[in-house]
Amino acid sequence: MCMVPNDFHFTDNLIALVREGLIPEEMLDNPVRRILRLKHRLGLFEQPMPDPSLIDEIGREDANALSLQAARESLVLLKNNGILPLSQKGKILLTGPGCHSLAALHGSWSYTWQGADEKAYPPSLDTILEAFNAGHGRDNVLWARGAQWDGSTDFDYAIRKAQNADAVVCVLAEEPSTETPGNISDLAMPQNQLRLVRSLATGKPLILVLLENRPRLITEVAGLCHAIIYAGQPGPHGGAALYELLTGRLNPSGRLPFTYPRSPHNLLPYDHKHSDTIGRDAETPGFHPLYAFGHGLSFTSFEYDNLKVPAAPLAQTDRLAISVEVTNTGQRRGIETIHLYVRDLFASVTPPVKRLRAFTRAELGPGERRTIKIELPISDLAFFGPENYPIVEPGEFEVMIGNQTARIAVE
Template sequence: MRKIYITAASLLLLNVISPAVHAQKKQVLSAIDAKVNALIAKMTLEEKVGQMTEVTSDVVSKTNVADHQLDADKLKEAITKYHVGSILNVSGHAYSREHWYDVISTIQKAADQDRLKIPVIYGIDAIHGVTYTLGSTLFPQEIAVAATFNRDIAHKAGEITAYETRASYIPWNYSPVLDLGKSALWPRIYETFGEDPYLVKTMGAAIIKGYQGNDVGDKYHVAACMKHYLGYSFPLSGKDRTPAWIPDRYMREYFLPSFAEAVKAGAKTLMINSGEINGVPVHASKYLLTDVLRGELHFDGVAVTDWRDIQYLHDRHHIAATQKDAVMIAVNAGVDMSMVPYDYTFFTYLVELVKEGKVPMARINEAVHRILKVKYELGLFERPVGNPDDYPKFGSEEYRMASVQAANEAITLLKNNNNVLPLKKSMKVLVTGPTANTMRSLDGGWSYTWQGDESDKFAANKNTILEAIQQKIGKNNVSYEVGAAFDSLQNIDEAVSAAKKADVIVLCLGELSYTENVGNIEDLNLPPAQIQLAQALAKTGKPVILVLTEGRPRIVTDAEKLSAATLMAYLPGNEGGDAIASILFGDVNPSGKLPVTYPRFPNALNNYYRKNLENGNPDDKHGYNPLYEFGTGLSYTTFSYNNLHISKPELKDNETLTVTVDVKNTGQVEGKESVLLYTSQQYASIAPDTRRLRAYDKISLKPGETKTVSFKITPKDLAFVNDISKTVTEAGEFKIMVGDQTQSFNYVSAATVPSRTGRL
């Protein structure tokens, strides 16, 4: 029997991390603090400000050359004149390990020529594996990892990514994304762990522990960077880097828990939200960057900007009259390091501001202390460049199989009419649709290049969906017609003709790779051409198996209603084609569950934890009615839930409620089941959510086997943020829901805030 001990739903006040933990941490790190303090005492103002400066690799690289080369003169200027503390990114596309070794070695040799010999910390976006190193292990994107509901998979992906990042001689990973994927319109939803705060915070903590291990300074782990603090994922328009309007109570209830949990998990660094909230750019918000982040969450690591975001305080947000003012505002608000990234203006302005008394030296020393501490913790002073021979598992079969498992457990079976799946391998299959024969729709953005637009070149040795099906059942049993591009019809007549000759149609729809503002859309509907292809194929009378590879839940209602079965594959990574084929033909039993609510209509984007007012009523026929609800996911077997039991009918302060439920495999094949526990508060002073996920576990069951799953719930797990931004648990009746089972209990506390009744 496996047990889950649930942490609080909203650990958002001053005591998020206990004083005892802080005291212990301070004692452990005292030796490093002493080294940092001694080094800071030797530093000039310019050397300190240099440590706070981060430039992109283009700044120190040659231009107009076929292959990437560092420029010795530019690098010398960056290190010895500006004392740059950090470099990031790639120029062009992914490098080989050998080239990364040359790049990092050259940079650290240059740093060794500076007066104090402080190593540079190099950062990279390794968000689903080492995305900028050739031959690395690419995992499914975060949204797909969330669909596994398996913390072990997240942790293992973190471990392998850290190993291969260090094998690329890079110690700093700008991951994980801890933003809440609430808005289906937002182009970066695939980089999140879904729409639920509990799922995001627990999966995020698991991958952070995988990245950083027990000793972040060893040669196999990296510093994690939780991002994008805070509220980045919920712009009002749904478009990237546009204004958000999020009340403080709402922010603390839904968006802050993942970052609070990441601090508890020990994340070393943090990247700041590029947008603005309630008219205030987060890079200028002392309230969020100092009062909340440092004062409440007790985060003591490095806060780095996102791309050019101090400059944008002037250029885009228009809250700073000059670029110099922008630097003053951001640093005084709490920014430690500026991802400038193309020039040294930040350095020049900040030196001037300190000399003018507009930025206190104490603020500079604070920021530099944090930066240098992370460098010491990573072991960069002793080992600025790794040993190439220390990483024999890089790109290994063992690591590839971990990615295969992640993809297998992520892919979600949403519909399976008359058990049309799994398909027989003797069938004649038409494979069609714009995502059928491209790696771009399996890998998504941040794959070899920023936009993932060269995945077909760099992942040419991996199987597209078409190639995987051909390998699975033989090319003679597979025909292929593209039918439609992403936004236009192609040879639809040929596709229909081929469908008439086939036993079944595998229709692959979805999106091409994108990220950030490049992925902004005006319409959540899939382009009409893809829907028209589905409609034309359905008229043949042959069963249509709809396979969706997409970074967000695009509206597919008119196509989906025509399918016999529907698979949501998300962006499953380099092994995704094989995983899809294995599920289609029954070599793998699907076990993924939706980590988001899949909308039926473009203007019906409610999350599953909606308010009761959103459910509709007799006078409103347009209430909550998604195409598929959060947590939906079928299997080739069946599971029954029985004997939901709670340990007591009343829960009091400082007590724990034990919840058990029996889960049985009532089908004919072995399968995995994600057991999801929800709670619902019946009445509260803030309108309660309809239900909230409080725990989950994933189990494997053989046919006929029963397992008892156990969970623990405390009053903190039932808490919410009230109208004065305090986290409280109020007395009253609660329901627990697991599968189709329901039980009720009462929480009783003399100290609780009474529920409101009556009208305002």
């Protein structure tokens, strides 16, 4: 398959190879036939171009509302030393390469392949700076570039601006990219951006926002920040969603979809082997991420209890029914994501310490308590065995939800 749209070297060379007899023409017949059949089923021979009237579907009000909601749910509050939410009246300094960039919000495969061309984005979209101006008032929002993708810096100006702010929001961002142009040899966030954070760590509330398509290392500055938000690349309404979170209009509910590493040579996933948890010494620990897979804070708190699992052994054709009590013990309504992990205690292939087998979400008001039920087939406990195909071996399994654990047996 060739995915390059404007370069015909692949097709020209393929035709030449067929004519030279190096590739049999029959070898191409089957894949071409599959493509033509699919086009026929899709009606592309009768209507090869899109219906022009469908252009009115782009940018509809309900589509924008859904995009905003997706951005809200994607934001992950990694750290909060009680500084968030911010006052809706104080002055905020925005600084860093991500605060006035649509490319940083969208990333690659958006309006262009790499996503880095600012001119390609519609002028109607708001950067984070513009969204904060609209929500917080232009007079209450200060801005300093601080550091840019080209390596340039202006720390002195950012520090002077910070003196007049009640809180500093530092928006670090990696330049959008994908495929080979996005390959890097160092996961660390660029040094000029890390130096910007250090220069702004003067005691005022310092909130770090991360716009990135992978976990760029921030360990050396994480301890300097009062709050950290992983925003990924939240799209056209990411700025509005971030403003809602910082000022408390949004109670965050996002969870990390990967393990955020602490160091460049410790990239273990959450479902590692038990032996990977053991380090050489205190200075060289085993599995020790900066933030764990599934981590995410809220402006309220939740407690788990009364985990119930079947007492009798289960057959491999059965379904596993689990229930647990979840209580909102805080003062705000919030959404909790309930993760169901399972650990195989003994297996013919070294089992991971845990694997996420199911999850669900529950929205609870202050003091509200709810029984959450999760059901999954025993086949979901399968792993790839010595013969390299999925199997479920009889034995004991540990079920984990929050701080609750219980054991089940499979025959």
